[in-house]
């Protein structure tokens with residue numbers, strides 16, 4: 709089964725729907741059994757909506773925020 713670390717690494721591809729069918733199924737299966745990754749996806753989606761709604765230029769600490777979220781997520785479990 710896909711690990712959380714693996715999922716986090718592929719999460720942006722997942723959200724951009726860039727995964728192969730096989731990867732997509734693995735991701736769906738993982739999310740089904742992993743509340744912490746489900747929460748992570750929700751946060752990432754929210755973040756993307758916020759980013760789109762933000763006026764240019766983007767805040768300079770945005771990358772840092774995303775990186776921190778990914779680090780925190782991959783530390784769990």
Ligand SMILES: [Zn+2]
Pocket residue numbers: 711712713715738742744745746
């Ligand atoms: Zn997970």
